[in-house]
Amino acid sequence: MRKLHKFLVLGLLATALTSLGVFQAYADDDEDEKQEYSEHKGDKGRGEHGEKGEAKNLGVKLTNETWKTECSACHMAYPPGLLPAASWQALMGDLPNHFGTDASLDDQVMKEILPFLTENAASERRQETNKDGKPMLRITETQWFKKEHDEISAATWKSDKVKSASNCLACHTTAEQGNFDEDNVKIPR
């Protein structure tokens, strides 16, 4: 009985999504974005965004309600496209010791969030490791992040309105929509 219900629900959802063309659009986007980041490693990355349009929408077009609720309680929900899968896996594997706070989740919720993160993660080519050889857990400690933000002074990072690099929203006014486009950047003064 349960199986039948699940089947029906899934069927209906799939039909609805397909008819909206969501799968198609989403798949395309994902490709663009991954490519873009690998290109970014070497250059300053300016200019090309105009042509690529929305490529900076970091995998949050197909959002996941559980992820949004659970991962936005203490800070904005960092989009899956900001870290590669191995990093998400390591981070989600140690939620009771999450950057100095307990963010533990029960198994049921974990099963909903982890696949959403890993399936929409950044390209494996962007995988970075810490000194101890473990996957990087902080977005703000990755090389690409440092490179994108190399023009920001130490004083700005520490200013009262920013406080920490992890506080994307202080400057990226549309970060909660997964949009980090330079047009929407405003450094608070």
Added chain:
Amino acid sequence: MVKNILLITLSVVTLASMNTVYAETPQQILDNYRTQAKTEVANFKDFSATNGETFFKNTHGSDWSCATCHTSNPLKQGKHASTSKAIDPLSPNANAKRFTEPAKVEKWFKRNCKDVLKRECTTLEKGDVMAYLMALKP
């Protein structure tokens, strides 16, 4: 046929969502803690808002108290100690969403007590805190 599937699907979805966000009132949640406390604490009479307030405002062996993030006036908006993100008021008298989902309440008691006390809270501590939060007058 299509209509039937739609109907069935809709009703299943409705039923399923009713099941997961099963809502209760703060009073019902407090009553459940009270029943539990009677089996755990010898000579238990009732929870104490005064003890709850003391517990809430004091530290317990780590840097944070409950008031660090939820302020010492939980009718007001709080702020996360490390991320600075705003936290809606914790008292149900200022925020109708508080203490209406037992699973959510338990999840946050577990996490926050681990951060503040390095252990989970007892039923007595949870009940005292709730009694305090429910006694606050806006």
